[in-house]
Amino acid sequence: MTSENDRLIEAIDRLRRKRNAIILAHNYQPAVIQDIADFQGDSLGLSRKAAESDADVIVFCGVDFMAQTAAVLAPEKLVLIPEERASCPMAHMATAAEVRDMKEKHPGSLVVTYVNSTAEVKAESDVCCTSANAVSVLRSLPKSKPIVFVPDMHLGEYAGKMAGREVILWKGFCPAHHYVKADEIRAAKKKHPDALVMTHPECPLDVVELSDAALSTAGMLKFARESDADEFIVTTEVGMLYPLSKQNPGKRFYCPSAALLCPNMKMTTLQSIVRSLEKDSYPVRIPPDIAERARRPIERMLAVPRD
Ligand code: 13P
Ligand code: SF4
Secondary structure, three states: OOOHHHHHHHHHHHHHHHHOEEEEEEOOOOHHHHHHOOEEEOHHHHHHHHHHOOOOEEEEEOOHHHHHHHHHHOOOOEEEOOOOOOOOHHHHOOOHHHHHHHHHHOOOOEEEEEOOOOHHHHHOOOEEEOOOOHHHHHHOOOOOOOEEEEOEHHHHHHHHHHHOOOEEEOOEOOOOOOOOOHHHHHHHHHHOOOOEEEEOOOOOHHHHOOOOEEOOHHHHHHHHHHOOOOEEEEEOOHHHHHHHHHHOOOOEEEOOOOOOOOHHHHOOOHHHHHHHHHHOOOEOOOOHHHHHHHHHHHHHHHHOOOO
């Protein structure tokens, strides 16, 4: 018997062929969305896919700033986000006006902006970074210039320490990663003494420092694949357990904290993807002048060699 999900997946397959569309899903998306996606990955990897693809329509299953980055990098394509309310709270903890004020307070400084930010904030920035390349980006900057890091204070603190650079920190944070406690990692290590700990650098520094590796979501998939270990404590949004388990049958993955849930990442449904492909909902449009200015710091980031 055909289930409702099977019917929706058939409709998605028919529509994506008809529209010459691709479906991109972030690693934290619900399992059923990851399973039907053409590509799955971290925020930057997906934006790159959007830019390289010859599809006419990109359905971005993730949160607002990711779809915006895709729209900035692929201005000739129609970028759709199936759930209009799927938004990253951290990305809205900095506005363009606040960043301009900060630049006035620190004349001559360079603004390094995490990709988890709005296109308007990127447009005010010197260079972007992701959780995968923040340390390399900081190391690439001239030592004579002060650095303002926007908006994630934890990633900024971690990357500044690793790069040996002093960083003026914004006060933003991710509500899913910020509340993880060092004691929760200690307890998880006690419960799973053979497990390696992989942590996203959006967590507080004392949590990162208890870990074997600080990694982006794509970095975690690589680390788990290449490691000889069989067990891992995964200190990032709980959706990450699905691609890790799927790609590494036989290995075990544990989530150390109930805080690690991002409700915005769980909004996408098969229904909303069908609606998106039928009705062009919801188009992500960046004003051309903002897109042009936001593209420069993203391209500067892409030109920074990895350490
Ligand atoms: P990644 O770029 O590592 O996938 O992280 C995005 C994110 O939102 C983490 O919370
Ligand atoms: Fe934003 Fe945190 Fe959700 Fe990532 S997990 S999208 S940083 S709120």
